[in-house]
Amino acid sequence: MIPGAAEYDVDLAIDPEDTERLLAVTPDDVGPAPELTFARNVFVPLTTACRYTCTYCTYYDVPGQASLLSPEEVRDVCRRGSDAGCTEALFTFGDDPDDRYTAVHDQLADWGHDSIHEYLREACEIALDEGLLPHSNPGDQTREQMAHVADLNASMGVMLETTADVQAHGGPRAKSPGQRLATIRTAGELGVPFTTGVLVGIGETWHDRAESLLAIRELHERYDHVQEVIVQPVATNERWRGETPGVETLRRVVAMARVALPEAVSVQVPPNLAPVREVLDCGVDDLGGVSPVTDDHINPDYAWPALRELEAIAEDAAVPLCERLPVYERFLDGSGANDRPWLSERVRAELDAPTAAGERYRAVLSD
Ligand SMILES: O=c1nc2n(C[C@H](O)[C@H](O)[C@H](O)CO)c3cc(O)ccc3cc-2c(=O)[nH]1
Numbered sequence: 272m273i274p275g276a277a278e279y280d281v282d283l284a285i286d287p288e289d290t291e292r293l294l295a296v297t298p299d300d301v302g303p304a305p306e307l308t309f310a311r312n313v314f315v316p317l318t319t320a321c322r323y324t325c326t327y328c329t330y331y332d333v334p335g336q337a338s339l340l341s342p343e344e345v346r347d348v349c350r351r352g353s354d355a356g357c358t359e360a361l362f363t364f365g366d367d368p369d370d371r372y373t374a375v376h377d378q379l380a381d382w383g384h385d386s387i388h389e390y391l392r393e394a395c396e397i398a399l400d401e402g403l404l405p406h407s408n409p410g411d412q413t414r415e416q417m418a419h420v421a422d423l424n425a426s427m428g429v430m431l432e433t434t435a436d437v438q439a440h441g442g443p444r445a446k447s448p449g450q451r452l453a454t455i456r457t458a459g460e461l462g463v464p465f466t467t468g469v470l471v472g473i474g475e476t477w478h479d480r481a482e483s484l485l486a487i488r489e490l491h492e493r494y495d496h497v498q499e500v501i502v503q504p505v506a507t508n509e510r511w512r513g514e515t516p517g518v519e520t521l522r523r524v525v526a527m528a529r530v531a532l533p534e535a536v537s538v539q540v541p542p543n544l545a546p547v548r549e550v551l552d553c554g555v556d557d558l559g560g561v562s563p564v565t566d567d568h569i570n571p572d573y574a575w576p577a578l579r580e581l582e583a584i585a586e587d588a589a590v591p592l593c594e595r596l597p598v599y600e601r602f603l604d605g606s607g608a609n610d611r612p613w614l615s616e617r618v619r620a621e622l623d624a625p626t627a628a629g630e631r632y633r634a635v636l637s638d
């Protein structure tokens with residue numbers, strides 16, 4: 272039983288035979304993808320205050336230093352991104368910061384907001400206004416929270432990381448796999464194009480890896496909303512002295528992801544954390560968001576490769592490198608499980624607008 276699944280009423284029927292079959296997959300069972308994609312983004316770390324203390328994470332603040340970007344700072348970073356030709360504002364958060372920190376709550380109140388999600392609405396408006404499409408990853412979200420901001424996002428996401436109970440999530444406040452799955456399900460119910468993924472090397476077993484990928488597949492089969500699954504190796508840093516997974520491990524997890532998921536779902540490997548050249552033949556077809564402007568605020572020790580480097584990777588693999596938007600093309604038309612178009616009228620209007628940003632979005636699409 273997945274920890275927290277009952278509490279969040281997540282009822283998945285993962286067939287043990289499917290798990291066994293997936294565990295038998297090797298890189299020889301898959302091949303290289305016909306093209307590689309990436310998105311140009313800016314990181315907007317809206318707040319680094321977090322109610323959790325994942326032991327591998329350097330993103331979260333210790334109490335007393337909880338930080339919140341001001342609307343002016345959000346606008347400034349978005350404008351720099353837009354000027355540099357980006358299409359995506361990636362909003363990252365600590366989970367439920369206003370719930371845990373009164374200082375965050377008070378600062379938000381000063382700016383006229385009741386909650387971090389209300390502030391996220393304003394931040395998304397700023398991004399759209401500056402010519403970027405929002406992709407928000409606020410961690411776990413309730414249905415009310417997600418519904419509050421869905422119409423201003425091109426897509427959203429949360430890493431499942433793992434379905435297992437691992438030490439790395441331990442301590443007095445721990446992430447609940449059931450709650451992450453419930454967040455992914457909520458996105459499906461609301462018809463939000465969604466990014467999720469597994470974090471490899473945080474103490475999970477091979478069985479847990481297979482189960483995590485099958486859990487994602489099952490939710491995707493219900494709602495058709497998962498656009499990509501990130502296979503992310505845990506990166507060593509000053510809080511995580513443990514190991515990062517080796518190439519053979521990554522190759523096998525990527526191959527398992529490729530086999531577990533339907534073709535329409537991309538398999539993403541971040542080029543600043545993983546030796547992508549050595550996993551490309553296992554079915555990777557996306558390199559995620561890469562920023563010409565900002566650091567990877569989650570893993571600041573790991574610099575983005577320059578676009579030239581991505582081009583060289585693709586060239587050596589003899590596949591084309593194509594820029595994409597933060598929402599994958601198949602969501603531009605058609606509807607989600609709730610019969611509503613995947614894209615809100617608001618986001619659709621930005622794509623069709625006779626503005627410089629609209630032209631930039633359409634140029635990426637026609638590439
Ligand atoms: O550069 C990163 N991008 C991360 N992204 C962003 C991703 O690279 C792009 O924003 C998406 O591919 C959309 O274009 C995430 C997005 C999510 O929804 C959930 C988790 C992540 C995690 C990371 C990450 O650790 N580093």
Ligand SMILES: C[C@H]1O[C@@H](n2cnc3c(N)ncnc32)[C@H](O)[C@@H]1O
Binds near residue numbers: 327
């Ligand atoms: C945005 C995502 O970044 C991931 N994340 C947090 N810390 C690390 C790390 N040291 N290495 C790799 N990924 C990490 C988490 O899985 C989170 O969901």
Ligand code: SF4
Binds near residue numbers: 321329331365
């Ligand atoms: S990974 Fe996310 S949830 Fe965990 S401590 Fe870092 S910011 Fe918080």
